[in-house]
Amino acid sequence: KAERLIAEGAARGSQLLVFPEAFIGGYPRGSSFGLVIGNRSLKGQEEFRKYHASAIDVPGPEVDRIAAAAAKYKVHLVMGVIERAGFTLYCTVLFFDSQGQFLGKHRKLMPTALERCIWGFGDGSTLPVYDTTIGHIGALICWENRMPLSRSALYAKGIELYCAPTADSRQSWQASMTHIAVEGGCFVLSANQFCRRKDYPPPPDYVFGGSDEEPSAETVVCAGGSVIISPSGTVLAGPNFEGEALISADLDFGEIVRAKFAFDVVGHYSRPEVLRLTVNDQQFDSVAFSSGTEAPKEKDGNNFDDVVSIILNEEIYSKSTKELSSGNALNVESRDRQKERSKSKSNEKSKSRDNISKSTGK
Template sequence: MAGKYKVYLVMGVIERDGYTLYCTVLFFDSQGRYLGKHRKVMPTGLERIIWGFGDGSTIPVFETPIGKISAAICWENRMPLLRTALYAKGVEIYCAPTADSREVWQASMTHIALEGGCFVLSANQFCRRKDYPPPPEYVFTGTEEDLSPDSVVCAGGSVIISPSGTVLAGPNYEGEALISADLDLGEVVRAKFDFDVVGHYSRPEILSLVVKDHPMSPVSFTSSSGKVESSQK
């Protein structure tokens, strides 16, 4: 689809690697080529009994003709050190897929746009109870009887925000929709002139961050030749 419509595509998936699942974002370029992925570094709450943890090897920023693109997933957007790593890599188009439709999420997105001097594109699902299969008969949720098939269970709120904190499109809570905006990367330059959190507004002699951006393998094998091989392919 990315190749057909000549668009850059950033999409969420549930990734399986061996016997472990990860909450993951995939990146494709306008020719339909796979660029890479980001794995959620910290699953939220009960997500931790389902998903594995990403590491520093999958927090990329991709340099493209339309800008430097990256993503952080849902509540990991509230992790200041992760955001700082993305700012240090020069992110200009910051994608924030989420399942949080609360009003306070919009405040976080505005803060990130201002803090990072970047465009923030946050996409959230809009869905009703009828969009999901019925719960198994033996499961009692305590809330299902209060929901009709048309009850909204996630209200959306997709939004696009400029580096100055201006809302360019959204937030949309009206139903399934596409939102769009024209992005002027010159706004990134103007925003950084005022405030560059990893540039002229930093104080590395007081505050600094070390990012381990290599894969963290639980098992390594050292052959007789001295070459170290990871257990992960």
């Protein structure tokens, strides 16, 4: 289906195609995966096994296939997928250029509601804005677009084509997209799903929760609302609530300059000496193996480097449980500084002993 839509978009002359959230892998709307507080059902576990099997590896054969379609039709792609990383799933956006090069990905930072029990949390290492031949492209997924600090990170990277794959068809979403376009001085391209109950497996294999009764096969469970908005807040295409469709618009990049003449949120309309954002863009892994890192450099005859290290044992570093709790910053000295401080204390003790000896000798 993705390949068919890519071909259709290219035939219209589109240079960039944006797909909805979880377009490949599926958005499990209405499913609880058998979850209740303190337990999960066997049926729900089996449902997750199937969902895990439908996700894709990044990189992987499906990524290669999407890249080939981008190259074949000479279009840039922003594709919503469910990414499988071992046994953890992520709601992810993949970026491709018109040469078929896989540029990279963005993992959803903050899944919403029960999504948090199904998908992992992305980190700051996947907040990219790519400089392409058609402009600077980046994306946030669904409700993380309502996180002001996440948006600011993309604004600071010079985003021009702000992509917002989503699963939200409410009118309030349209207001959010208009606000972002004006706030960021960028074009906003939001792609949403349009689907009916019949697009999901039938009961009892798939029970549609969240409503008093099972929806009929023709019931619309997500009404679309894909939209393209200019930096001035003008709606250029959409929102489409009628069914599956491709919407398109011609973009005048001069609008970005005209909009930012009045309001540049990370430029002349900012106050960095008063308000400032710090983004941790490091990749975090739950387990790090020392053999996979470069050996520390020699310094002053000791195997220490300037890099700050945290060693949680009584000899090097000791803090209370409260100070080590999540969300509190640790002010940790470098090993060199720790060693110097320890040496200084030893010298002071030695001087004290000498003074005591001299005093005793008198």
